[in-house]
Amino acid sequence: MNNNTHSSDVIVIGGGLVGSSVAYGLLRQGLSVTVLDGADDTIRPSRGNFGLVWVQGKGHGMADYARWSFGSARQWPALRDELQAQTGIDVELMQPGGLHICLSEEEMSQRVAKLQWLESEVGDPGYRTTVLSRDEAAQHLPGLGPEVAGATYSAMDGHCNPLKLLRALYSANIANGARIHNRMQVSAIRQEGGIFHVSAGAHVWQAPRIVIAAGHATQQLSAMVGMFVPVRPNKGQVFITERVQPFLPHPTNYVRQTDEGTVQIGDSMEELGFDDMVRVPVNARIAARAVKCFPALANARVVRTWAALRVMSPDGFPMYQESESHPGAFAVTCHSGVTLAAQHVFCIAPWVATGLRPAAIEAFPATRFTPETEVKPYGI
Ligand SMILES: Cc1cc2nc3c(=O)[nH]c(=O)nc-3n(C[C@H](O)[C@H](O)[C@H](O)COP(=O)(O)OP(=O)(O)OC[C@H]3O[C@@H](n4cnc5c(N)ncnc54)[C@H](O)[C@@H]3O)c2cc1C
Structure with missing residues (x-):
């Protein structure tokens, strides 16, 4: 090993919400973790999102995603408490229930049909939404305008301060011994004798496992280890x-x-x-x-x-994939990295640590896509 070569149990590529959550979960598993994060001018939705920890309406067409989001919302208080205890940072999680507001009868009827499908498919008594008239919704939201047609309410929904979440994860990762390197744009990954060699500039990092959670660069980096992860x-x-x-x-x-x-x-x-x-x-x-x-x-x-x-992703749902050609390389990506932070800590990290794929993510392999897969327009 030369001076520019570094080793750890796992290398996480990408220090956004997804990579930082997985890294935090891996540290909880007792593994040594290196996080390599890109340059400041890379595109980073982790610094520009809406901060919802949201369940209702998610997963139409794939009930597993509704269950996955619901499971995350349920585990969120535990994540909040841990992060606060370890870092002193309150990520301002509030889960008072959320409302989806509709401005026309047509919007309302489409919404209701979607939620009815979800409720019957999810089949969990805790997974419930209520349809509210405009006046009923105004009891929850006194400032509601007269043009509102109605709303749907779910006790499962909430929000947090997403910038404080990113900061808390970063601080907790440092406190738990992670080596975090910023402005380290990974340009090459190769596997030799079961060990990954990850290059950024003049540096090379080595580990038996890697997690690619590099947001918009996930597709390009995953291709280096034989995975098709279209974003x-x-x-x-x-x-x-x-x-x-x-x-x-x-x-x-x-x-x-x-x-x-x-x-x-x-x-x-x-x-x-x-x-x-x-x-x-x-x-x-x-x-x-x-x-x-x-x-x-x-x-x-x-x-x-x-x-x-x-x-x-092409269908809007997450992708969690271990490479078949390069075992030990994992790709993790989703469009709701705030909501799913708890799942990434408590479920995805143990999967990476053990290689045992949990049943809860069976529905989300990246192999469900090919270059010919039709892209679906996105809406929650
Ligand atoms: C407008 C908007 C609103 C949203 N609202 C919500 C919401 O309310 N609730 C919710 O749950 N989600 C929401 N999201 C989604 C959420 O922001 C994303 O799911 C989440 O930020 C994705 O995090 P990430 O870590 O995958 O990506 P990123 O934030 O892109 O992080 C990826 C990291 O990888 C690094 N990187 C890239 N290339 C390389 C490389 N070659 N080498 C090393 N590092 C690299 C980058 O520097 C970056 O830091 C919203 C998104 C947007 C855009």
């Missing part, structure tokens, strides 16, 4: 207002009041490749809808806006 960007614009008096006791699919009093509003869903420019007409549509939902928002000043790119 594409899906753009979301979000904006945030000045702090206002507390008025929103529940997060909604579109508007949530943060722990700091600001109101986060969004988000759009567009398939525009790697374009991450904020477009004013899109923000205008987002704002118009938000004001219909909560007319008082018309008076709130916007202080910041941004666009970020979701990491999407």
